[in-house]
Amino acid sequence: MNRREFIRHTAIGVGAVALWGPQAIYVNAGEILPKKGTRVVVAGGGFGGASTAKHLKMMNPKLDVVLIEEREQFISCPVSNLVIGGLKQMKDITFSYTTLARKYGVKILNATVLGIDPVSHRVETSRGSLSYDRMILSPGIDYMYENIAGMDENAQKLFPHGIKAGDQTVQLRQELTEMKPGEQYLLTIPEAPFRCPPGPYERVCMVANYLKKNKPGSKIIVLDANQDIVSKGKLFKAAWKDYYGGIIEYHPDTEIKAVKAGSRTIVTPSAEYKGAVLNIIPEQKAGKMAFMGGLTPEKRRWTPVSALSFESTIHKDVHIIGDATDGDVIGSMPKSGFVASAMGKAAAATVVAMLAGREPLTPYLANTCYSMVNEKEGIYVTGVFEYDPQTKKIAGKKAAGGVSPARSERLGFQAEDWARGIWSDTLG
Ligand SMILES: Cc1cc2nc3c(=O)[nH]c(=O)nc-3n(C[C@H](O)[C@H](O)[C@H](O)COP(=O)(O)OP(=O)(O)OC[C@H]3O[C@@H](n4cnc5c(N)ncnc54)[C@H](O)[C@@H]3O)c2cc1C
Structure with missing residues (x-):
């Protein structure tokens, strides 16, 4: 949305009805939440955004913190592979x-965020517009199907990725x-970087565990664009x-080149594979909100931010965190819920400091990610990441993790x- 369209949508938004909080309070106004005091708007209530909103209020209860999220409930990607494998349910x-x-x-x-105007500090949503100080x-992420021939809208519905937990998790289970x-069962894995590096391989375990017990003679065929796991x-x-x-x-x-939806076939440079289930995980890029207001140049996949403050390198007073951030700019870290949550806390502390006229705090982040290999046994990977003032990037500490x-x-x-710990830390 360009600046003129943004203003037009904002005008349409006048008189819109806003809903926030658990008790569904309705308000009629042009500015759906008239601003009193300093306001921080957090957009996207996944692991990064929900952690940020909570920790902003914990660090400075006087701040007016608004969290905009289009889903009514939080659905966790961690543990969603276990739902596909039948070991957990969506309610868990x-x-x-x-x-x-x-x-x-x-x-x-x-509400859904429709546009961001970083110059006038306004955000347009499906329920009206609101202003912010920061x-x-x-x-999160968006999906790039353009390199897979035949992967039109219909094929995208038929062949789910299951990397945003929700309806597609249920579809894959069914x-x-x-x-x-x-x-x-065919599973395709794109070339890294992608959301949750161990995630697809845990899914292999969960599907194989189910097939072993319930579908004699069935197989999961994994087509991985990477050289190795x-x-x-x-x-x-x-x-x-x-x-x-x-x-x-x-x-x-083994890179996927095309799908033939009618015959449920995946085409690779060396062979064709037919399956009853086609679980196609495409290449990924930053989520749509990251491209609003010019925060991510159109030709880039990920969003450039300062590794010190997570502030956009393009617009002041907007910070971007989580899977959407560009590892080439800030330093390579796994695109995980744990890292998104850690970035959220670091960004919250930095925003609180910057609003008080102080310098950003130096980020010190950690990652822990468990995967299940059957119904009982787990494995893990950990990492510790520190800001290096010389390279101006965040780097993994070799001795840790x-x-x-x-x-x-x-x-x-x-x-x-x-899992219980991170859910409680993010939402509890
Ligand atoms: C199968 C699987 C297993 C995983 N397991 C683990 C694990 O064990 N450990 C781990 O640490 N990580 C795991 N992850 C990765 C983790 O889920 C992601 O890295 C994490 O969700 C990233 O957080 P985020 O805040 O960047 O994005 P998200 O959590 O995706 O949050 C983005 C939010 O923005 C909202 N949104 C998007 N657009 C709009 C809009 N226009 N308006 C309003 N709201 C909007 C979305 O609804 C969403 O809630 C797993 C991922 C998958 C797919």
Whole structure:
């Protein structure tokens, strides 16, 4: 949306009805939330945005913090592979935003962001417009199907990615259960970087675990555009060999070129594969909000920000965090919920400091990510990341982090604790 369109939409938004907070309070006004005092608008209530909003209020309760999120409930990607595999249900990964509103005083605006004007400090939503002093965006990701011939809108619905937990998670679960014994589940993995490096490989385990018990003769065929497994490779390979021999067929360095929707076929440079389920994970880029107001140049995939403050390198007073950020600019970190949440806390602290006329705080971030390899055993990877004033990037600390020495049931329990911990830290 350009500046003129933004102003037109804002005019249409006058008189719109706003809804925020758990009790559905309705307000009629042009500016849907008249601004009193200093306001920080947080857009996108996933792991990054929800953590940011909560921690802004914890650090400075006087701030007027508005969290704009288009979904009514928070649905967690972590643990969603277990829903596909039948070990958990959607209700186990679905949460309310109520505590953020009731306990911390965050105003939740359930609306879609349509435009951002970083010059006049305004944001246009499906329920009207509002102004801000600073904005923090955690837009998540968007999907790039343009390099896969035949992947039109219809094919996108038929062949889900399941990397934004929700309807597609349910669809994949249902399609898996409806497979006939002997049929094949095809999973494609794009070249890194993508959301959650170990995520697709955990999905392989969850699908294989289900097929082993329920669909004799069935297989999961993995077409991976990368040279090898991107994360926890040795641990995944050991589990695949020990538990799922004959059930997982792994093809590294295999890029998907086209789909034939009618015959449910995937075309690669070397072969064609037919499946009952086609789980196509495309290449990814920053979420749509990151491209509003010129915050991400059209030809770039990810959003450039300062590694110190997460402030946009293009517009002042807008900070961007989470999966959408450009690893080439800030330094390479996994696109994970843990990192998005850690960036959210760092950005909250920095915004509170900058609003008080102080310097940004130096970010010091961590990542922990568990994966399940069957219903009981887990594995993990951890990392610690520190801002380097010389390179002006965030870099992994070599002495810290690494992967678990082996898989174990103890790590399976820890994986559950980890999930409960991050959900509570983000929303509780
Ligand atoms: C299968 C799977 C397993 C995973 N497992 C793990 C794990 O074990 N550990 C881990 O750390 N990470 C895991 N991840 C990764 C993690 O989910 C993401 O890295 C994390 O969600 C990124 O947070 P974010 O805030 O950047 O984006 P998101 O969490 O996607 O948040 C973006 C939010 O913005 C909202 N939004 C988008 N556009 C608009 C708009 N125009 N208006 C209003 N709202 C909008 C979206 O609805 C969404 O809620 C996993 C991911 C997948 C797919």
